[in-house]
Amino acid sequence: MAKQKRKDSQVTEKKNKKLKKAAAREMPLAPAAPPGTEGAPAEGAASPEEQRVLERKLKKERKKEARRRLQEAGVSVDQSPAARRSGAALALDYLCSWAQQHKNWRFQKTRQTWLLLHMYDRDQVPDEHFSTLLAYLEGLRGRARELTVQKAEVLMRELDEAGADAGAPLPGRTQRVRQVLQLLS
Numbered sequence: 001m002a003k004q005k006r007k008d009s010q011v012t013e014k015k016n017k018k019l020k021k022a023a024a025r026e027m028p029l030a031p032a033a034p035p036g037t038e039g040a041p042a043e044g045a046a047s048p049e050e051q052r053v054l055e056r057k058l059k060k061e062r063k064k065e066a067r068r069r070l071q072e073a074g075v076s077v078d079q080s081p082a083a084r085r086s087g088a089a090l091a092l093d094y095l096c097s098w099a100q101q102h103k104n105w106r107f108q109k110t111r112q113t114w115l116l117l118h119m120y121d122r123d124q125v126p127d128e129h130f131s132t133l134l135a136y137l138e139g140l141r142g143r144a145r146e147l148t149v150q151k152a153e154v155l156m157r158e159l160d161e162a163g164a165d166a167g168a169p170l171p172g173r174t175q176r177v178r179q180v181l182q183l184l185s
Helices: 002-029 048-073 087-100 109-118 127-138 142-166 171-184
Strands: none
Touching: 087 109, 087 127, 109 142, 127 171, 142 171
């Protein structure tokens, strides 16, 4: 076992040395390299796979260096240049597409999961979309249906207990839970 570990570490050391030599050879191509410096010539030609690995590493290094230079210059670096839509918007669009263009609609597990997690929240799923969501829930099958019913029952018990303690339960949330339970039970 010890011999195997030693052998593995020797192999990885050799690979690391090869990568360093190849990186040194490729460094003049990087924009961060000072002009007039050249890497040591390679002893042997690297395989195409090794070349691709090195090119990816160099590209990553160049990108980091460019980002670092922009930060030093005080320019704001955006992680995602295109504005990403929120999960709420995507899930509601998914729901509307289910209602309006059912033939062109495709099932998306992540969107359904988001809808099932946030369906009781009026801020996340407005009232105008909730009736569509109830229609969508009618077609719910299998484990998703069972879990939705179980969670709704637990939530209903909690809301009843909180209502008895506090005096007035959350009317909107309670109403939504009741509607889901009536529909799926």
